[in-house]
Amino acid sequence: MSSVKSVISICAQNFRKWATDYRMWTIAALLIIMTIIYADNVHKNAAALNSDVSLWIFPFLYSSRYMKLVYTLPVVLMFCDAPFVDKNQTFVMMRTTRMKWLCGQILYIIAASAVYYLFIFLLSVLSTVFIADFSSDWGRTFYTLANGGVVMPAEVPRIEISLIVVEYFTPPQACFFTFLLSWFAGIFLGMVIFFLNLVTQNRYIGIVSSFAFVVWAFAVKETFGMGRFRKFSPISWNTLDRVDVGGLTTNPSFTYCVSVLSALIIFLIVGVFVFGRKKNFDFKE
Secondary structure, three states: OHHHHHHHHHHHHHHHHHHHOHHHHHHHHHHHHHHHHHHHHHHHHHHHOOOOOEOOOHHHOOOOHHHHHHHHHHHHHHOOOOOOOOHHHHHHHHHOOHHHHHHHHHHHHHHHHHHHHHHHHHHHHHOOOOOOEOOOOOOHHHHHHHHOOOOOOOOOOOOOOOHHHHHHOOHHHHHHHHHHHHHHHHHHHHHHHHHHHHHHOEHHHHHHHHHHHHHHHHHOOOHHHHHHHHHHOHHHHHOHHHOEOOOOOOOOEHHHHHHHHHHHHHHHHHHHHHHHOOOOOOOEO
16 A cells, blocks of 8 residues: 555646646647637637537547647656656655556656646637527537538638547547547657667657657558558547547558557556666756
């Protein structure tokens, strides 16, 4: 029991640093601004269609590849200093054990990723709660946009709504599965940074590698036949429009996405324990 408390305390200590970490304040401000802008765009589309605004914008919030960049790169920024070594953490490591300390940092990555996407979900609800129609249905606006064939005024910004998501998922289901996929993708990015920074003893290798995964997700589109590489792009799976439903698309299945992400995360965690037990934490700035 004392070991569990130690691990949780190490994890909680990283969360307490958020209050004075300007990176976290910058990330929060960016997410708030971008979510409000997206909610306003949905409102403009609903007004043009003389229809209702849906409360359930979260599954589509970062489905376009440009918004995927905007909402995923902050995860890299959030974990860029992994394995989170400072003078205080060195003291904590000495008071506990290295294995407990590593477990605490891994738990922090898992928990912080969940908090990040829960925050986005809450923002999506709060940004529409006063203008949305309270319904467990998608609403006519999203159904119309998903089916296409509507000519919108030039001043109305275009938003992407996946027809497969609207047809095959209820809003609560789509929100849950989007959160789950996004959470796993966030953990994966955090563990990539943690593992590579730990192995190379250089803070930039993990950042560059995780950034490459995000850019690869941006590049993997149907254009120029790049869609066939989507099975090798874990970050592109963090929205349901890039996951296959019922064999209707060439996208990887939900089971495939969760299984591969889980396997990659477990592999990285094992790697952290193997190398972290012997490595000195002397990073090159």
